[in-house]
Amino acid sequence: MTAGTVRIIRLVHQWSSLISTVFLLLLCLTGLPLIFHHEIDEWLGYAPQAKPVLERGGKATVNEIARAALAHAPGKVLQYLAWDRDAPGLVIAYTNHAVDGPPDDAVLTAFNIADTSAAGPVGTGPMLILLKLHTDMYVGLAGKLYLGGMGLLFLIAIVSGVVLYWPFTRRLDFGSLRRNASRRVLWLDWHNLIGITTLVWAIVVGGTGVINSWAELMLMRWQATELAGMVAPYAGMPRPSQLASLDQVVTNARAAAPAMEIAFLAFPGTPFTSSHHFAAFMRGDQPLTSRLLKPVLLDGVTGEVTGAAELPIYLKALFVSQPLHFGDYAGLPLKIIWAVLDLFTIVVIGSGLYLWIARTRRRPQRAAMVPGRRA
Structure with a gap:
């Protein structure tokens, strides 16, 4: 790889990272609690609890659930009924002012299949605020597509970073941390090590985030x-x-x-x-x-x-x-792994920003040291 090619790839890595930095930090910081949104909702009391179904009483029919949902929301119409596999005793009713009403106007309420009673609202509380910030920043489709664009820049930064990893570390053992060097060099080593360690996870989360947008x-x-x-x-x-x-x-x-x-x-x-x-x-x-x-x-x-x-x-x-x-496939263990990797990614983003700031500060100092150059 020629020096010119390395320089171009370094510029691509630098600017794709810098342009997306603020939004990547937003996504990482809001995504961290969203990994545990089920657990947090239960802890804060925002998760509806199902009543046990008694054998002699049986289960409510779908028609009975629908009637209960319409009675609970006078003047509204039903858009959807949903069965959550993690809450088998509940049916979630989506009601809106019109059958084709905007999704943000829908009200979600869980109903017990034991007796059709309302178990409580769904999708409320602080997790809803974080979810909106994470998905569209409260500006709808335009926000989703914009964050999707930031996700694409993130993937470009990852790929270009991998390409740069070998030329900049080929003389070092894997995982080397030059503790006797300057703070900037030490942070560069940490940036490279954590970045290459979280590579697969970052690609998976970045890629799925773009698809979701x-x-x-x-x-x-x-x-x-x-x-x-x-x-x-x-x-x-x-x-x-x-x-x-x-x-x-x-x-x-x-x-x-x-x-x-x-x-x-x-x-x-x-x-x-x-x-x-x-x-x-x-x-x-x-x-x-x-x-x-x-x-x-x-x-x-x-x-x-x-x-x-x-x-x-x-x-x-x-x-x-x-x-x-969000790592919602294999229960709590996978969620914990996702959270740890999310924290590592925050360190990678933060260290990258620090390295850029440190580099820009060094340029005036280098210029001042050139013989014959006036300040």
Whole structure:
């Protein structure tokens, strides 16, 4: 590698890192507590608790849950019903002022399947504030795409840093820390060591973060292509004035996707389906397959299945990347590892900023030492 090539790559690494530094620190600092958002919500009392289901009482039907949700939110309509695999005793109802109302206007409430009583709101408290800062900085799609751009710069900084690692450390043993050198050199050694140690994790988290920032665009593409093709025979039909029985809809969806369970049910007119159909998104029962959803479309009037298809690869990548981004796959041990690596990344970002500041301060000193140069 020539000296000129090394210099270009160093400039790419330097400026891709500097431009994204503030936002990367924001993402790392907000992402750290979000890794433990389930645990923190429970500790702070924001996680709804399910009542035990008594065998003699049985479980409430889906129709009963829906009626309870509408009674709990007068004047609102149902957009979705969701079944959280980590809280089997609850069903989460999404209500909004309109069936196509903005997601930020939706109110999420958990209901007990034991007696249809409201167990409490979902997605409230300090974790919601951190999540909004982490995902879109409270400016919607533009914020998501901007943070996605910062994520791409982060990946460029990682790749360029790896390319630079060999030329700058080829004369040193791996993990060498030159403790007798200047503070700047010692921090450079720490920066390189922690950076190369957290390399794989940084690429995984950075890459999944970029994918997550494109979620709305991916959904819009799916609606305009695969979903549009599935509902083409019903194009132009209005939303049914009388919807099919939700119990029958759920039963038919389960029959259409054996060995799968329902993750959430989208009502006609919502972004996940057409104006005439229910869409039941089914999931597997394993840690990985539970993230891979299969949509089943059902007629809004009769509840009969009208189509089922696998999601395109880009949506599968999205659904897999969302929990992976926060280490939400293997319980608390993986979350702890994610948190430690997040802290290491904060050190890498901070040390990189310190090295740049120290370098810029040295330039005037070097210039003053050049013979014959005037101050």
